[in-house]
Amino acid sequence: MNAIEKLNKKNNEGKFICIGLDTDTNKLPACVKDKANPVLEFNKAIIEKCSAYAAAYKLNFAFYERDGYKGLQTLEETIALIPDDILIIADAKRGDIGNTSKMYAEAILEKMNFDSITINPYMGNDSIEPFIKNPDKLVFILALTSNAGASDFEKQKLEDGTYLYQLVIDKVNEWNTKNNCGIVFGATKSEELHQNMERIGQLPVLLPGVGAQGGSLEDVVKTFREYKRKKFLINVSRGIIYKSGKSDFAEAAFKEIVSLNDSAGHIFNE
Amino acid sequence: MNAIEKLNKKNNEGKFICIGLDTDTNKLPACVKDKANPVLEFNKAIIEKCSAYAAAYKLNFAFYERDGYKGLQTLEETIALIPDDILIIADAKRGDIGNTSKMYAEAILEKMNFDSITINPYMGNDSIEPFIKNPDKLVFILALTSNAGASDFEKQKLEDGTYLYQLVIDKVNEWNTKNNCGIVFGATKSEELHQNMERIGQLPVLLPGVGAQGGSLEDVVKTFREYKRKKFLINVSRGIIYKSGKSDFAEAAFKEIVSLNDSAGHIFNE
Numbered sequence: 001m002n003a004i005e006k007l008n009k010k011n012n013e014g015k016f017i018c019i020g021l022d023t024d025t026n027k028l029p030a031c032v033k034d035k036a037n038p039v040l041e042f043n044k045a046i047i048e049k050c051s052a053y054a055a056a057y058k059l060n061f062a063f064y065e066r067d068g069y070k071g072l073q074t075l076e077e078t079i080a081l082i083p084d085d086i087l088i089i090a091d092a093k094r095g096d097i098g099n100t101s102k103m104y105a106e107a108i109l110e111k112m113n114f115d116s117i118t119i120n121p122y123m124g125n126d127s128i129e130p131f132i133k134n135p136d137k138l139v140f141i142l143a144l145t146s147n148a149g150a151s152d153f154e155k156q157k158l159e160d161g162t163y164l165y166q167l168v169i170d171k172v173n174e175w176n177t178k179n180n181c182g183i184v185f186g187a188t189k190s191e192e193l194h195q196n197m198e199r200i201g202q203l204p205v206l207l208p209g210v211g212a213q214g215g216s217l218e219d220v221v222k223t224f225r226e227y228k229r230k231k232f233l234i235n236v237s238r239g240i241i242y243k244s245g246k247s248d249f250a251e252a253a254f255k256e257i258v259s260l261n262d263s264a265g266h267i268f269n270e
Numbered sequence: 271m272n273a274i275e276k277l278n279k280k281n282n283e284g285k286f287i288c289i290g291l292d293t294d295t296n297k298l299p300a301c302v303k304d305k306a307n308p309v310l311e312f313n314k315a316i317i318e319k320c321s322a323y324a325a326a327y328k329l330n331f332a333f334y335e336r337d338g339y340k341g342l343q344t345l346e347e348t349i350a351l352i353p354d355d356i357l358i359i360a361d362a363k364r365g366d367i368g369n370t371s372k373m374y375a376e377a378i379l380e381k382m383n384f385d386s387i388t389i390n391p392y393m394g395n396d397s398i399e400p401f402i403k404n405p406d407k408l409v410f411i412l413a414l415t416s417n418a419g420a421s422d423f424e425k426q427k428l429e430d431g432t433y434l435y436q437l438v439i440d441k442v443n444e445w446n447t448k449n450n451c452g453i454v455f456g457a458t459k460s461e462e463l464h465q466n467m468e469r470i471g472q473l474p475v476l477l478p479g480v481g482a483q484g485g486s487l488e489d490v491v492k493t494f495r496e497y498k499r500k501k502f503l504i505n506v507s508r509g510i511i512y513k514s515g516k517s518d519f520a521e522a523a524f525k526e527i528v529s530l531n532d533s534a535g536h537i538f539n540e
Contacts, residue, residue: 022370062366062373068381069342076338095390096332096363097417097483100292103332111338120365122392122412124419142392147367149394152441157429164423164434171422213367 003115003138004180006087007056007204011230014265015055016221017257018089018206020237021046021078022060025067031247039067043078045250046241053257056087056116056233058206076112087115087233089206093142095120095127102130109137116140118184118206121168128175135178138204143168144196146186146209165192169199182206187215187234190223197227204231211239217260221267236260273385273408274450276357277326277474281500284535285325286491287527288359288476290507291316291348292330295337301517309337313348315520316511323527326357326386326503328476346382357385357503359476363412365390365397372400379407386410388454388476391438398445405448408474413438414466416456416479435462439469452476457485457504460493467497474501481509487530491537506530 001009010016023039035041047057059078064071079088094104094117108114109131116138119131131139144154144165154165162170172181182204185193193207209215217234224232240260244252271279280286293309305311317327329348334341349358364374364387378384379401386408389401401409414424414435424435432440442451452474455463463477479485487504494502510530514522 024373060366060370060373062364062370062377065342066373066377066381068346068377069339071377072335072339072342093364093366093390094332096330097415097478100330100332103294103330103336107332107336107338107341111336120363120390120392122390122423123415123417124422124424126417126419128419145367145393147393147396149396149398152394153392153434153438154394156434156437159427159429159431161429164426167426168423208367 001085002136003087004204006085006115007138007231007233009085010055010087014268015053015261016232016234016264017054017260018056018058018233018235019046019050019054019240019257020058020060020208020235021241022063022237023241024063027242029246029249037074039074040077042249044081046253047081049250049254050257051083051086053261054086056089057082058089058091058235060091060237079112079114087138089116089118089140090114091118093118093120095123097123098126098130101127105130105133109134118142121171125175132175132178132180135180138180138182140182140184140204140206141168141172143172143183143185144189144192145184146188146213146215150186150189166196166199169196172203173201176203184208187220188213190216190219193220194223197223202229202231206233206235208235210234211236217263218267221264225268225270234264271355272406273357274474276355276385277408277501277503279355280325280357284538285323285531286502286504286534286538287324287530288326288328288503288505289316289320289324289510289527290328290330290478290505291511292333292507293511294333297512297515299516299519307344310344310347312519314351316523317351319520319524320527321353321356323524323531324356326359327352328359328361328505330361330507349382349384357408359386359388359410360384361388363388363390365393367393368396368400371397375400375403379404388412391441395445402445402448402450405450408450408452410452410454410474410476411438411442413442413453413455414459414462415454416458416483416485420456420459436466436469439466442473443471446473454478457490458483460486460489463490464493467493472499472501476503476505478505480504481506487533488537491534495538495540504534
């Protein structure tokens with residue numbers, strides 16, 4: 001199953017929640033701290049418990065790189081634990097000149113075998129092209145991000161009146177000749193999401209920012225319902241994996257994803 | 271010595287060439303291929319031979335990540351070999367929401383102890399802020415990059431007539447309250463460099479793109495001479511480290527950096 005097939009399968013099962021495995025060594029519950037690899041142990045418990053309900057997993061590279069090469073090893077060991085039919089997103093926000101992007105694409109999409117990756121568009125077409133060569137992968141390009149800094153550049157108005165992030169969406173649509181491009185759109189920006197649904201068209205959308213960052217699951221799902229389209233993933237990281245913070249962390253994460261999924265499904269089918 | 275002191279020291283010695291250790295396992299000379307760690311062996315030989323002339327070293331993360339966690343280990347082992355008074359730049363082009371950028375900053379600037387890092391500005395202020403907290407580090411933020419794709423977004427004209435990359439330069443100047451911010455400006459864009467020298471002001475400038483990408487060392491150095499200012503680094507990667515491709519690779523790299531340095535110094539002091 002390729003990346004887009006995995007996304008469609010889960011969406012068709014009514015699953016829209018992506019679990020962000022932003023596993024912070026400083027926030028681990030006491031019960032895993034004495035294990036040989038506490039982060040791996042934590043991830044393993046979450047994956048075993050939650051995979052029946054997860055639409056996707058997103059691994060934020062920063063949290064693994066912080067532990068140097070050992071962290072990267074944990075990242076590789078973690079993705080090996082995720083069932084084959086669930087989309088795995090490398091939240092790496094890469095993007096560089098062509099020959100360097102080619103290396104990143106090889107590293108992350110081929111060798112590590114992630115299904116999907118997040119990409120920063122700033123450097124333009126040749127920085128993105130190596131990532132979208134393989135039609136079996138799914139590449140989420142940053143459009144309007146969930147953070148306050150999105151106003152600095154992404155929301156700058158261009159000469160013709162469009163915003164920079166809107167031009168990014170237009171370019172992604174133009175580059176999407178293999179149907180393997182998507183965008184990242186902050187769930188905290190629900191008004192802009194609503195205004196841009198036609199512009200986004202059929203591009204898959206990854207929406208971070210629900211939970212700790214204040215985005216509304218309800219607003220996002222209602223927008224997609226209104227436009228009668230799926231192919232979206234709402235990412236929740238801290239709100240799921242640190243729901244309890246104690247030895248019942250996996251059980252608490254499970255209850256939370258079931259509840260979020262139920263809410264999303266309920267709103268979508270209202 | 272902090273990052274900016276290292277840069278100033280080398281510049282004052284007439285050294286402006288940054289060696290890009292973009293070490294590609296597919297391009298290694300036969301003589302290192304049978305070593306336990308060919309990439310490390312290759313880097314070690316370059317560093318031992320060239321350090322008396324290098325103004326800085328830039329390590330492109332893509333080339334190390336491609337070998338997974340083992341590559342990251344090689345990266346850490348490589349930077350341990352570089353003399354203390356030479357600036358070491360992590361060419362990582364990171365940038366994410368605040369709490370994630372904080373993790374990257376900890377990983378790369380603190381734990382790995384790089385002096386400097388390249389950052390992608392797309393996500394705005396809070397994505398950059400964690401990197402520029404420490405006044406002893408030097409953060410190069412992408413302005414106008416050396417690649418063709420720079421036209422797609424960086425060279426978009428904003429409502430007020432400035433280009434996006436110019437707004438980035440203005441913002442970097444505004445954020446540079448600790449004198450630890452610089453910019454990346456492609457050496458292939460020498461005309462735009464010349465036009466923007468006043469806008470850039472006293473920000474240190476990292477200039478990739480000389481050599482394989484076609485940028486002109488002469489044009490760049492002449493521009494800085496005209497404005498009577500130093501604090502710049504011209505990065506050359508492939509043009510130095512693969513100069514010979516055979517067992518004399520380190521000797522050939524040495525001759526090339528001596529020659530490039532001489533050219534730069536000669537032009538600067540003309």
